[in-house]
Amino acid sequence: MAYEISEIKKIGIGLVGFSILFSFLGVILFFDRGLLALGNIFFLTGVGLLLGWQSMWQLFTKKANLKGSVPFFIGLFLLFVRWPVVGIIMELYGSFVLFSGYGPPIQAFLYQIPIIGWILQYPFQLFAQLRRKRA
DSSP states (O other): OTTOOOHHHHHHHHHHHHHHHHHHHHHHTTSOHHHHHHHHHHHHHHHHHHHOHHHHHHHHHSGGGHHHHHHHHHHHHHHHTTOHHHHHHHHHHHHHHHHGGGHHHHHHHHHHSHHHHHHHHHHHHHHHHHHHHHO
C-alpha cells in the first residue's frame, strides 16, 4: 500500500491526539496546570515521533521558524511557572505561526476523508452556487 504508516508514526499520531484531549480538558477545567503540561509533553513527543527527532529539532531551530518557536517555548515556560492563561495564549500564537505552512496539505488531506471532506467543502460549493445564480 502506498500510504502505510509505521508503528512509530501510529504512536506519534496517538500522542498528538492525547495532547489535544489533555489540552482541551485542561482549558475546560479552568486552566489546570497538570493537564496542560501533560498535553504539551504529549504534543512534543508525538511530533518528535511523527517527524523524527532530527526533523523536529530543525523545525524548531530553523531561523525562519524562530518567530513561532520562541513564543511556543515561552508559553511552555509560563505554563510551568503558574501562568497558564498567558502561557496558553503564547503557545497558541507560536503554534499557529510555526505550523501555518502546513495548511494546504492538511486541507487536501481533510477533503479526502468521506464525511469530513463533504462538510468542509459544502460551504464553498454553496457559495459558488449562489454566485452563479446572481450572475
